[in-house]
């Protein structure tokens with residue numbers, strides 16, 4: 308399953324940052340996920356809940372998913388449109404000469420951590 | 425005392441992977457090594473095609489093969505046994521795609537300095553291997569006749585990242601509702617300039633064209 312691979316990767320990165328910053332635990336993880344990225348939010352959550360139990364710092368971590376809208380740009384007429392509604396075909400002029408501007412990202416935005424001094 | 429604070433990470437998983445892939449590609453070009461990443465659905469015929477290609481090229485080039493799998497090692501045994509070239513198996517531990525880090529580690533494990541061509545059999549999957557650049561100098565995407573000629577429409581990104589497409593199992597064409605013209609047209613919609621080869625690893629039909637293509641890719645990095 309694809310989501311599991313991404314979760315494993317995200318957790319690795321976060322554990323690394325946690326280790327480097329001497330934190331006690333990570334309380335929240337905020338992730339930005341593009342609407343047309345290959346990540347299905349519900350599946351991602353399930354994989355995350357399952358995987359976090361095996362981590363050092365993310366045992367009680369809450370996952371925040373921020374969904375970013377998918378927008379495409381048409382090179383023929385210069386208009387921007389919603390990718391989820393029209394896919395590759397520009398609704399303004401019918402051209403297929405379009406590309407995705409936003410919506411494909413999977414960004415680890417930030418983490419809220421607890422440190423003890 | 426307990427302190428709570430926020431650490432900014434702002435890391436785009438894909439862009440980090442892309443950066444790493446770029447540097448691997450540059451290093452391979454520097455060393456004049458062609459790195460061919462083969463991607464397809466499970467069972468399309470990647471391993472069979474690799475065996476075939478290697479046996480047609482191994483007299484003229486020094487070749488190594490990396491077999492990626494979720495968990496097994498069957499493909500590496502098959503390739504090693506049927507070709508005799510240096511082959512390693514790597515495992516993704518459950519994940520359905522290879523990250524660039526895994527690709528880099530496997531190049532190091534294989535040892536590539538004495539090779540002209542490294543072939544990577546990626547995980548059988550038409551979705552996410554397309555999103556994770558492996559650092560390959562060329563991506564060969566395989567589509568087999570039984571899967572249907574509409575796959576490029578359903579998995580656009582995979583065909584957009586293809587340097588070339590090989591339609592395999594051409595020998596079973598009579599048994600399937602598969603149109604060569606539609607397949608070619610559908611690939612063109614995604615990647616207008618990618619060469620498309622129609623081959624059968626079983627009968628050897630069309631393999632010469634594909635072999636020339638790979639030789640061309642080797643020549644590209646060699647000069």
Ligand SMILES: Nc1nc2c(ncn2[C@@H]2O[C@H](COP(=O)(O)OP(=O)(O)OP(=O)(O)O)[C@@H](O)[C@H]2O)c(=O)[nH]1
Pocket residue numbers: 464465466467468469470471472473499547548592593594595596623624625626627
């Ligand atoms: N008829 C025919 N069968 C083929 C051809 N190429 C491969 N096969 C058969 O297709 C099946 C799968 O081939 P593999 O080479 O193992 O496919 P793969 O893509 O490596 O499979 P995974 O590694 O499991 O994803 C085997 O039974 C092969 O014998 C071909 O050109 N023609």
Ligand SMILES: [Mg+2]
Pocket residue numbers: 470471472499545
């Ligand atoms: Mg295989």
Ligand SMILES: [Zn+2]
Pocket residue numbers: 308309310312313519520521552553
């Ligand atoms: Zn994946």
Ligand SMILES: [Zn+2]
Pocket residue numbers: 381382383384385386397398399400401402
């Ligand atoms: Zn337009």
